[in-house]
Amino acid sequence: MTTPNHDADLEVLFEHALSLREDALEDFLNAIPRDRGNELRILLGANAAADSYFKDAFMQLHPEGSETGIPESDLEGERIAHFEILHELGRGGMSRVYVARDTRLGRDVALKVVRLSEVQNYKEFIRESRAVASLDHKNICGIYSTGFTDDDSGYIEMPLYQGSSVRELMNAAQLSAATVSSIVRQCACGLDASHSAGIIHRDIKPDNLFMEEDGTLRILDFGVARLEARIMTTAAGILKGTVSYMSPERFTNPPGGTEIDIWALGVTAYELTTGLKPFQGKSIAEVMASILNDELSGTSEMPQPLRFVIENCLRKDPKERFSGANEIESALDAGTNESEGFFSRIKGRFKS
């Protein structure tokens, strides 16, 4: 029987039912008219799965740049917890980064606001934040604190570094071999630490590497990159984002282990050295095909030890790649200290 209050009733009852614990819920459902109770039971049963179903569908319809859940327009001038938002620094698929003033401590920080529309994302957000917070390394951008906003978003407070992203450096000028080596070496150093702690970055690329004015490299977006990658993977298994840095096994045998970061660092090093990506194509399908099938080319002109490092990061078979980021550091260190002879000596260990 439809009453004028039909919808309003159902909305309010449903919201109330969602807030109840198991035994209280059962009492409540038994106390209201049976038809309504049964209707609510069905809706409550659908609620959990509906969340992720809609999330998947939403991501298919609005693969990026959509603002649902994140406060629209600018947060500039607004407050999140005890932070005053000063201006936007950049944005990603489901997040924005702002320069914010910590009003308690009176310092400026970088505040990343991440859209989290699902309960399960909250849990993952917390888990990922904890994992990253456990990393304390000079080449990894750390976390000061995390929290939630009033409207289904999470925030991560991070140090505000002075400098430029490696992408910006690369676009501004051709980088010297020494600079590229320094970037790759520091990134490998950070990856070595995170891999030892069991944390894979999953989105190493020039945009996620930041060089401070004193030359210290910081890997950005640990945890968030992982979270984003997982959430952006739709039910159809389509991974959003740039595939250019993805290793072959991510297409054939996902999700892949620490080797995927080694590969991505190889692609980054190649790009920093030549200005080009090693595997290219006009569409995602073509790029994937190239990553899977094409022989690596264009390294013969590269200076050592970069050539050696890049070739051994970009082996199609993950087992043939450097087995750890520490090997990249060793190769670069040895290359700076010794002559070419070193490479012919240790080259036997790797398939050439």
Next chain:
Amino acid sequence: MSDSDEHRAMSNETVRLIASVREGDQQAQSELFTRLYDSLIKIARAERYRWQGNLTMNATAVLNEAYLKMTDGQAPTVNDRSHFLAIAGKAMRQILQDYARSKQARKRGGDLPMSSLDEVEEIPVFDSPHVMDITLAINRIEKEHPELVQVVECRFFAAMTIEETADALNVGLSTVKRRWLLAQSMLYSILSEEEES
């Protein structure tokens, strides 16, 4: 009229329509809807050639482009944008629904005339099963729960925030949150019912 004059006239007209929609003018609403329906298809088709390897159409990008094109930046208030997007969400839903139906009909061997919708066929999102299932399931709750459907049009099809949706529908934030939650569960329960039968 030159191109830019024509463009200016169109955006003036859109801004006028949005203002009338805001005041509850039904006819303005249906006129804006018709314009958006055509405009969104046109933009989605053009987008197809500009994907650069993205596997799915970005509906948000299409909506934003429609907004910029049709208003020429003349409707600066957040409130105007919300009203525009709410109708755009309705148009987006209609486009997807018409497409799903014509596709089903063709599958059954129906002899339908080619329409402008056939040209969007190559856009993968139009074959995304979840999006299509949701689009079709909505019809089954529209008669009894029009308020829920409005929220789905805003939140799902137009990717509007809770604030924007509240603004466009002239209801409170908590009402939008409640309806969005209920609508999702209701649609999902319909879909899982269908799956079982």
